[in-house]
Amino acid sequence: CFTIKNGAGAAAVTVGTEIDDTESDAGGEIRVDADTIEFRGLAGLATTTFGSKKAGNLIINAENIALLDGAVISADAFNLSENEPETLELVELIFNLQRGLLGNKDIFGQAGNIFITAQTLLLDNRSRLSTTTQSGDGGDITLENLDLLLLRNGDGVGGISTTAGTEQRGGDGGNIKIDADLIIGIAEENSDITANAFSGRGGNIDIETTLILGLEFRDELTRLSDITASSEIGVDGEVVIDDLGIDPVQAAAELSTDTYRPPLSQGCQPGMDGRGRFLNAGRGGIRPNPSDPISSSVGWEDIQPATSQENEQPEETTPPDVIVEAEGWYINEQDQVVLYANIPSIEFNCQSR
Template sequence: MPWQTTRVSVNSQGSGVGGDIQVSARRINLDNNGDITAATQSTNGGNITVNVLDLLLMRHQSNISASAGEGQAGGNGGNITINAPKGFVVAVPREDNDVKAQAFTDRGGNVSITSQRRFGLEFREDDTPLSDITVSSRFGEDGTTQLNDLSIDPSRGLTQLPETPRIVELSEGCQVSDGKEAVQFFDIGRGGTPPRPDEPLNIDSYLIEWNQLDAEKSNSLSFPTITNITSNHENIRGKIFTPNWEIVKTNQLPTAITRMTAFCQSQ
């Protein structure tokens, strides 16, 4: 249903109440100052209902208006309802396409838009050169705006946070004894700091001695007494290394003995 430079109007230029408009179509194109208007000069604006199956497209200063008091007089703004639950509402942002239910001295009207997605039309407090949704009143109370984009769920993927702060219990770890330092600082020179491009490479800066571990703190591997050496391949269960690093086939599995020692010991 393309409308170009066409007006569907039930305006009231006098004291009469503005009428209502209801339009239903699969697709509506408003272009080149195309209007659907139920505005009034001095009384309440009319109500506009637009039902669209696929697309409502607004181009080049097109308007849907139910404003009241356009003659700087009284009257509440009318209500605009756009229903496109399976379709889209699109207005080119910089072409000044407006949906407005404004008033002058009385209350602004109400605008409700329901669609899968809405592009280009944004709610604003007053008219701008962009594509606006306005329900303001010059000297009265503003109206309301309800914008429902059905394809967007703001709560999708969000995690419900607890109402009360969570208390995290920290592990005590290593406790510092009385009179002992909690932190120690060692001045080891430039260790780890790369030289500047104009300095020679200092190898000593990168050499760190290995810490010697106590025998009791290290892991060990015990070798069983090799009494079941076999040449029968069917009975072979594994291979082990002897202390002399010789490989021996056996039908016994080695036993790994691991001694775990805490890093921190009581002072």
């Protein structure tokens, strides 16, 4: 488990106060491999540039990643004001990344890229992934093989962002690619996925998912949880959301609570042959109890080789007794009452004395 909290962090920082005539190399790279990663509070990872160089890349491989209470993973590019020192303490760096307190000299740094491979990724309470710039091009963010991406309590600050030109300057927005089975947010919590720009072109957002809940594509940011790739005065980016569109609420069918009771097809008349029956058709029997042993619906069949029996005699069948309505009664010799259907024939023996 890799845990950073209470203002701690790791950073690869590039600082420069002047624009180089020649192209500068990118800053340092940070790579993390762990089972579980948890960043809490004003803590996180950063590959940041404060000048004309490009911020380094951040590569993270983990099973579960949680950014809580304002934690950040960033590859941002900031402008350095005249009164800022050329070296910054790490705690101050993370603090300033959170609250955007760095100055704005006209230096065009380019953000780095973030690559994350994980099963679950949680951003909660204003935590964020960002490759934003004040006046340069935004970096790219790639999230792969996620089972769940959960965005909570963004308040317009937390979320995923590759926005460029946050100081109302140039720069194209970075690209965002997300491959996740489930993407879940709460609409009213304002957790956004943005690749916006001011005067440059908005970035592209490509999302592949089975189900996305709580976030919607919109042309511009709102107080809800948005997915945007817009530009204030430039060309908007492209948003592609490839999902199966499964809504578990709409897909649920309401079952009838009434069972079918068939009417009696015929009445029982006295003197009729045969036997009657009454059926109440329900939903297939009694619901199984969770504590009952598992049973298969396939019957047991013992297949034996066919054998022939000689001189097989057909079984004698005895016809069932027919119930007949009584028509009278009499008392027999044992003083017992006997019911009869047909009038019995009574023989009278008359003997002369």
